[in-house]
């Protein structure tokens with residue numbers, strides 16, 4: 001077992017700086033050998049800021065470094081499969097940001113190469129490391145909810161389209177909008193808590209409405225605004241989506257929106273069982289509802305909240321050291337990819353898709 005794991009961070013933007021790099025810096029095992037970005041100033045700035053590593057501007061320059069063990073892929077979605085596959089084929093383990101890929105065939109190819117090469121490929125569905133989520137998973141397994149027959153997710157915002165006209169809103173780069181960007185976390189979290197039920201069929205509609213007229217889209221603030229281009233950019237992804245996923249156990253339904261003409265922001269998941277139910281506030285705590293001895297009970301457990309992004313990266317580093325796959329393995333992300341693809345296909349055909 002190697003004492004130190006040398007890593008490279010590919011793409012030194014928001015998620016790299018807020019999650020991956022600080023976690024690697026906190027790891028007693030990992031050492032960042034390279035910061036790579038096609039925008040040279042971003043790679044240079046990372047070297048300067050973190051006081052380690054070498055800046056590179058083309059990831060291909062480091063593919064063959066025999067001392068490099070693993071990489072984080074923190075670029076936009078269009079490069080996930082390309083970069084992850086290139087590194088796996090050169091014997092490196094990969095932690096790739098969510099969504100695994102833009103479309104299902106890319107995710108399937110990533111899975112195939114991961115298992116063919118024997119390299120670890122973890123996808124950044126970080127909620128699998130959240131204390132709340134793992135408590136709920138255990139409660140469901142212990143039967144505290146009884147038969148969980150319906151799970152409903154709401155990931156809705158009033159006006160929250162990111163980087164209008166840029167990578168986020170251009171299908172060729174992102175593979176989709178609200179569903180693939182936000183919904184991926186919710187669907188993955190639910191499938192994880194339910195212990196991966198078999199998906200039978202999916203039905204959905206995805207709407208591209210509020211951002212189409214980019215110049216007149218009204219908002220108070222925009223995240224990732226610096227990546228947008230309202231004058232010459234593209235807007236061809238879903239800004240809202242509804243869906244129904246039938247599994248061999250629970251039915252999953254959701255209402256998601258980057259933007260809709262309803263002035264509320266809602267981010268929660270309701271797990272409904274015949275013995276008990278849970279409302280999880282996304283990235284927060286949860287409430288458990290049940291009935292006992294003729295009384296209705298409502299329990300709001302208190303516990304330490306953890307930094308799920310950090311714990312995800314630290315677990316990846318440990319897995320690289322031990323050569324083991326983890327709970328974020330690509331095979332689970334492929335499951336989520338199949339669902340999202342089916343929702344988009346259902347929307348395009350206006351009919352149910354049987355899996």
Ligand SMILES: NC(=O)c1ccc[n+]([C@@H]2O[C@H](COP(=O)([O-])OP(=O)(O)OC[C@H]3O[C@@H](n4cnc5c(N)ncnc54)[C@H](O)[C@@H]3O)[C@@H](O)[C@H]2O)c1
Pocket residue numbers: 010011012013014015016036037038039042057058059074075076077079097098099124125126181227
């Ligand atoms: N897990 C989460 O909760 C979470 C949160 C935010 C973003 N993300 C995901 O992280 C990814 C990046 O998002 P972001 O918000 O950090 O974007 P960003 O634009 O802030 O950063 C992406 C960086 O990648 C660089 N880049 C692009 N192509 C490259 C290439 N070929 N080689 C090297 N660098 C390249 C860009 O120049 C940019 O600096 C997306 O897939 C997004 O979905 C995940």
